[in-house]
Amino acid sequence: MYNFNIFFIFKNLKTEEYQLNVELTIVHLLKFKIPDTMLLQNRVNKKELKKRIQEETTERITVSFYRYVIIDNPQELRNQLFEQWNQLNVLGRIYVAREGINAQICVPKENWELFKEHLFSDPRFADMPFKIAVEDDGKSFYKLTIKVRPKIVADGLDDDAFDVTNVGKHLTAKEFNEAMEIPDTIVVDMRNHYESEVGRFTGAICPDADTFREELPIVLEELKDKKDHKILMYCTGGVRCEKASAYFKHHGFTDVNQLHGGIIDYVRQIKAEDLPSKFIGKNFVFDERVGERITEDVIAQCHQCGAVCDTHVNCANDDCHLLFIQCDACAPKMQGCCTPECMHIAALPVEEQRALRKGRKKEDSLSVYKSRLRPNLKDILAAK
Numbered sequence: 614m615y616n617f618n619i620f621f622i623f624k625n626l627k628t629e630e631y632q633l634n635v636e637l638t639i640v641h642l643l644k645f646k647i648p649d650t651m652l653l654q655n656r657v658n659k660k661e662l663k664k665r666i667q668e669e670t671t672e673r674i675t676v677s678f679y680r681y682v683i684i685d686n687p688q689e690l691r692n693q694l695f696e697q698w699n700q701l702n703v704l705g706r707i708y709v710a711r712e713g714i715n716a717q718i719c720v721p722k723e724n725w726e727l728f729k730e731h732l733f734s735d736p737r738f739a740d741m742p743f744k745i746a747v748e749d750d751g752k753s754f755y756k757l758t759i760k761v762r763p764k765i766v767a768d769g770l771d772d773d774a775f776d777v778t779n780v781g782k783h784l785t786a787k788e789f790n791e792a793m794e795i796p797d798t799i800v801v802d803m804r805n806h807y808e809s810e811v812g813r814f815t816g817a818i819c820p821d822a823d824t825f826r827e828e829l830p831i832v833l834e835e836l837k838d839k840k841d842h843k844i845l846m847y848c849t850g851g852v853r854c855e856k857a858s859a860y861f862k863h864h865g866f867t868d869v870n871q872l873h874g875g876i877i878d879y880v881r882q883i884k885a886e887d888l889p890s891k892f893i894g895k896n897f898v899f900d901e902r903v904g905e906r907i908t909e910d911v912i913a914q915c916h917q918c919g920a921v922c923d924t925h926v927n928c929a930n931d932d933c934h935l936l937f938i939q940c941d942a943c944a945p946k947m948q949g950c951c952t953p954e955c956m957h958i959a960a961l962p963v964e965e966q967r968a969l970r971k972g973r974k975k976e977d978s979l980s981v982y983k984s985r986l987r988p989n990l991k992d993i994l995a996a997k
């Protein structure tokens with residue numbers, strides 16, 4: 614409404630550019646008066662958003678989906694989705710690219726049917742298969758983020774160099790379990806180290822990689838003499854295997870199979886069909902839950918003391934935010950931080966923390982340990 618009035622007042626100004634500038638300035642000044650739903654991005658700070666989601670009483674459904682489909686104008690789609698989904702109070706993280714869409718979101722139960730109707734009405738997304746999270750309190754996300762990216766999964770591959778549609782055979786949970794029993798079958802975890810560290814299929818090869826991009830060449834090298842073996846690959850929701858399986862076939866692997874719908878759907882299927890879980894531990898997920906427990910097995914250790922533990926945390930120093938495993942004993946002792954340096958910074962008043970960040974160059978960053986990369990915290994602490 615404000616927007617319209619201002620536009621009306623200034624519409625007689627001389628140049629269009631000047632008019633636009635004035636308009637934008639005033640919209641900027643009045644931004645707190647514009648309802649959230651009219652904006653194409655979040656304007657509320659993280660703390661407030663987190664508080665809102667914790668206090669919310671709405672029941673939510675946490676769901677993930679992806680599809681490789683040609684999108685001519687990702688930015689336009691992005692804006693359109695943001696507007697629609699923001700109105701439906703959808704939260705989560707979505708990537709839109711020319712090659713498709715990849716989404717992890719939570720939707721209020723009362724808007725679920727409407728959401729599906731919206732999505733399916735676009736022929737590119739008709740009958741989208743959803744993967745619904747099992748262990749879920751609906752508080753997985755606290756804001757809606759939709760990003761336009763060059764790819765929906767950063768794989769570092771040149772898609773023109775091989776046939777991306779020549780994917781592996783999709784296996785159900787039951788088929789995957791059965792195939793695991795066949796001698797000489799090789800199970801490959803296509804996720805990153807920090808994901809397989811807390812949960813994996815028994816006997817799987819878990820490459821020591823921090824990104825999917827890094828992982829593909831590592832796996833290829835490791836399996837170069839096993840091109841005729843039965844390969845079973847899996848990832849969180851199936852999207853990474855779509856690309857990886859085609860890449861492996863391109864490199865001469867003859868029997869490439871992938872877990873359809875990934876671990877998320879595997880878990881749903883084994884529960885529905887009462888099958889044994891050959892996946893042990895936790896399924897790492899990219900949201901506030903960090904991990905979804907699948908079996909009671911705890912297969913990881915605290916990065917600080919080595920105790921049996923599989924709880925991922927982000928370092929409490931906002932500037933560091935390192936993702937690592939911290940046990941219940943180390944958490945209070947380290948005040949949720951990764952190192953004494955971070956403890957020191959996290960304890961400072963917020964303004965001082967900000968001043969510290971401001972006054973230094975990026976390469977001198979106090980966040981020595983980039984998020985998700987792996988310093989040996991145990992050795993670092995022992996050396997103190």
Ligand SMILES: [Zn+2]
Binds near residue numbers: 918919942944
């Ligand atoms: Zn510990």
Ligand SMILES: [Zn+2]
Binds near residue numbers: 928933950955
């Ligand atoms: Zn830290």
